[in-house]
Amino acid sequence: MKKLEEWQKSFFILYIGQATSLLSSSAVQFSIIWWITLETGSALSLTIASMVGLLPQAILGPFAGVWIDRYNRKKIMIIADSAVALSSLILGVTFLLGIQSILLVYLVLFIRALGETFHKPALQAVIPQLVPASELTKAGGYGQMINSACTMVGPMLGAFIMSVTSLPYAMLVDVLGATIAVVTLSLVNISKQLKKQSKNLDFIQDMKQGINAFRSNKALNRLAIPMLISTIIFVPIGTMLPLMVIGYFNGTAWHNGIVQTLFSIGMLIAAMLIGITGGLKRQFLMISLSTGLLGICALIGGILPPHLFWIFCIVVFVMGTTGMGFNIPFTSYIQRTVPAENLGKVISLITSAMSFAAPVGMFIAGPxxxxxxxxxxxxxxxxxxxxxxxxxxxLTREFDISVNNEVMLDEK
Structure with missing residues (x-):
């Protein structure tokens, strides 16, 4: 058996903890939404819960990026995980004491979303400090594979927890997951990031420097508009799959479960393959093909007659695989080409843009x-x-040549 390299050991130790935290968070997120559904039966209450979970990233993301680049990213991740664990513990204890308030639930959802606003970009920004540039796409594949698996299994775990016990005990599971993440993260040796520009710039100047870092990257600039449009179109497709199953194919909850599971399995398999192979050498070609294939799947799904549900299942499975072909190489390109001192700001900026684009897509697609x-x-x-x-x-084919040259130089 091939011996793991040092970066692989650190990467997998890091992700063992992150996987535990993500799994427990996914289970708890399901549990909280299920509790709100049972207690209120209100679509408005669920909408408020969704908005509370979205606003921190959409509004605070660009500001969070400055702190991620100025301060120790490992400590930021530990603080974010600890804050989430503390909020879950407080909610669990108050519920056990008989104090059940939906306002407190909203507050905990806000704190969880605030923690993710700092944690996710910090995690993506810290990966290049652990992983060689030539291995970033593979590492991204492994990371997305773990994320997809946890996202798929988490709701099942949440459903099981809520079927045998109640919400406060689900929150205690989240405390355990976050604690494991903090412990494993503390064991990983992460090299210090560069902070040379932060000493001489005020906060706003520092944030502007992150925007300039994005604007000066020609490939990212050319991808910006297609990326936003893709998000606006893609998010409603995923959200409307249950409506397609029930309203168009006359399916049941069981049929919808099959579709959702196949979509997640497609994501998981694609991420695993990219993790093993590194994907196509021409990464911008992979992004373009992924976008086009997603379009072909959506087109086929839209013209299928109602009696071909099982063909629709195959289409959804392929659709699930295509998103990884965009997300993973796109993220690895950012990690490889954006200067380390601006990486957190750029990732946070892009994540915030995506957070705004998603509800815009739903606002357009719904009516x-x-x-x-x-x-x-x-x-x-x-x-x-x-x-x-x-x-x-x-728009991007010319950049595939320079990317390949960078990888070859890195390997040498």
Whole structure:
């Protein structure tokens, strides 16, 4: 058996803890939403819960990036995990004492989202401090594989917990997961990041420098508009899958469960393959192909007749695989090309943009799909995604040459 390299040991120790935390967080997120559903039966209450979970990243993300680059990223991740654990502990204890307040639940959701606002970009920014540049795509594949697995299993765990016990005990599971993440993270030796610009810049100047770092990266600039449009179109497709199953294919909750599971399995397999192989050498081609293939899947899903549900299942499985072909190489390119002192700011900026783009997509898709039907929305979304994939290829193909040269130099 091939011996693990030093960076691989550190990477996997880090992700063992992160996987435990992500799994428990996913289970608790399901448990909280289920509790709100049972207690209120209100769509408005669920909408408020969703907005509370979205706002910190959308509003505070660019500011969080400055702190991520100025201060020790490892400590920021530990503080974020600890804050989430503390909020979960407080909610669990108050519920056990008989104090059950939906306002307190909203507050805990806000704290959890605030922790993720700092934790996720810090984690992505710290990976290049552990992983060689030539291995970033593989590492991204492994990371996404773990994320996909936890996201898939987490709701099942949450459903099991809520079926045998109650919300406070689910919160205590989250405390355990966050504690394990903090302990494993403390064991990983992470090299110190550069902070040379932060000493001479005020906060706003530092944030502007992150924006300038993004604007000066030609490939990221050319991907920005296609990336935003893809998010606006893709998020509603994923959200409307249950409507397709029930309203168009006349399915049941069981059929919807199959579709959701196949989508997650597709993501998991694609991430695993990219983790093992590193994906295509021409990473911008991989991004363009992924976007186009997603469009083809959506188009086919939109024109299938209602009696071909099992073909739709295959289409959804392939659709699940395509997102990894965009996300993983895109993230690894950012990690490889953005200067370390600006990496947290750029990642936070992009994440915030995506957080705004997602609800915009739902705001557009909701009324239109009501008028023309969900299947027609999928069809026209597919057409747009194919066009975006083609445009993306012509905008970015020149950068594949420089990326390949960078990898070859790094390997030497």
């Amino acid at each position: 239109i799909s009501e008028m023309i039907g969900v299947s027609n929305w999928m069809f026209f979304s597919g057409v747009f995604m194919i066009l975006i994939g083609i445009v993306c290829y012509f």
